[in-house]
Amino acid sequence: MVRPPAGRGRKRRTGYGGRSVSKTAAAIDAAKAQGRTAFIGYLPGGYPDKQTSIDAAIALVNNGADVIEIGVPYSDPVMDGPVIQQATTEVLARGFRVDEVFEIVKAVTEATDAAVLVMTYYNIIDRMGAATFARRLAEAGGAGAITPDLIPDEAADWIAATEEYGLDRVFLSAPTSSPERAAMIASASRGFVYGVSLMGVTGARAEVSQAAAEVVAAAKSAGAERVCVGLGVSTRAHVEEIGSYADGAIVGTALVAALRDGGPEAVATLAAELSGKNLNPRND
Numbered sequence: 001m002v003r004p005p006a007g008r009g010r011k012r013r014t015g016y017g018g019r020s021v022s023k024t025a026a027a028i029d030a031a032k033a034q035g036r037t038a039f040i041g042y043l044p045g046g047y048p049d050k051q052t053s054i055d056a057a058i059a060l061v062n063n064g065a066d067v068i069e070i071g072v073p074y075s076d077p078v079m080d081g082p083v084i085q086q087a088t089t090e091v092l093a094r095g096f097r098v099d100e101v102f103e104i105v106k107a108v109t110e111a112t113d114a115a116v117l118v119m120t121y122y123n124i125i126d127r128m129g130a131a132t133f134a135r136r137l138a139e140a141g142g143a144g145a146i147t148p149d150l151i152p153d154e155a156a157d158w159i160a161a162t163e164e165y166g167l168d169r170v171f172l173s174a175p176t177s178s179p180e181r182a183a184m185i186a187s188a189s190r191g192f193v194y195g196v197s198l199m200g201v202t203g204a205r206a207e208v209s210q211a212a213a214e215v216v217a218a219a220k221s222a223g224a225e226r227v228c229v230g231l232g233v234s235t236r237a238h239v240e241e242i243g244s245y246a247d248g249a250i251v252g253t254a255l256v257a258a259l260r261d262g263g264p265e266a267v268a269t270l271a272a273e274l275s276g277k278n279l280n281p282r283n284d
Contacts, residue, residue, distance in 0.1 A: 023115040023143040024168045024191035027066045028226050028247050037243030039275045040228055042069040042119065042252035043259060043267075044084060045101045046091040054107045056259050059268040061112040064275025067248070068108060069146060072101050072120035083253045087260065098124060102140040109141030117143050117168065117191075122150040125158060134161035144168025144191055152188035159188060170194050173219045173227075175211040182222035192226035193219045195246060197233070213245045236273055249274075 031038035041060045047053050057068050073088035073096050105116050118137060125133045125147070137145065144167040150158065152171055162169045168191030173182050175196070185193055197212035212229050219227045229242045230250030239249040251274055258266040272278040 022168050022191045024067055024117060024170075025226060027115040028192060028228070031066050032247065036276065037239055037246070038066045038228065038248030039064055039239065039271075040067040040069060040230075040248050040250040041065040041255050041271060041274075042071060042230075042250065043255060044071040044073060044087045044091060045104050045118075046073060046094075046096050047087045047256070047259065048090065049094075050100050050104060052259075052264065054104055054111075056264040056267045057104070057108045057116075058111050059264045060255070060271045061108070061114040063268045063271035064277035065114060065271055067115045067117060067143075068112075069117050069119045069250070069252070070101060070104055070108070071252075072098065072118055072124055074121045074124065076121075081253055083256050083260070087256050098128065102136050102142075105137065105142045106140040115143040115168075115191075116141065117146055117170065119146040119148070122147050122158070130157040130161040131164065134158075134165040134167055138165040138167055142167070144170065146170040146172075146194060148172055148194075152184045155188065162190065168192075172196050173215055173224075175215055177215075177218065179218070179222060182218050182224075186219055186222040186224035189224065192228045192247065193224040194250070195219060195227045195229045197229050197231045212242065216246045236276060239274055239276075 028038040043053060043056055043060070045053055057070065060068055071084070071088065073091040075092060101118055105118065108114070108116050144162065147158065147169070150171070158169065169189060170191050171185045171189045172194045173185045173196065177185065195212060195215040197215065216227045216229065226247040228248030228250055229246045230252065233239065233242065233249050233251050234254035242249040255267055255270060258270045
């Protein structure tokens, strides 16, 4: 077993551009300081085209998102439900290039102050090379990456690359994670731990799984400083419920459906509703 670098009691090397502080953690902490749950929004990179995906991500930030996830389209998205699968299939069909993701991240980070993560299956990072992918993501202004199919004990190359370039790395903790596994995930993660609220694929659901609170509690007990919950989150009520026990709520499918049906304007409307900005406008 490869042990990841300890998250506590260890001096972190300064990464790309002198970055030693997690941009994602800072965004989540800023939301907490304002007395609210951090809102994390996911959109597929390049959907329905590159410029529209950039416009939609900027609309997300302008309407309350604290952290943005840009998904890297992939041919075998085992975690994604039908709405996201359809969107990424369309992107791949038009000849998507991984380079586009870095271009999208760069455009969003230049236009906003949000922490921008990429969400990608690890095969894409591995094919490019962990160090090269990390360097290019850092150069684009990205905060880090979520790797849903990578476990910490197989992540030595990625952990080393993210340390070198000062990037966040987000691992997933599930209802089935043992206490020992949860501790490893908490130690290896930087930024936050992604709490999977249920076993299955992404998709909007009527209720947040009752297991979500237990996943958060287990991750916190294992040493995670920040835990954000995703899968099945689609309404303001879900965000408020999650905020009672977690640091952030992650919304994907509902935003992708809004983009599909109404473009960036619909994303802006839904984001304002999810974040509560249309109820309590912020002056930031």
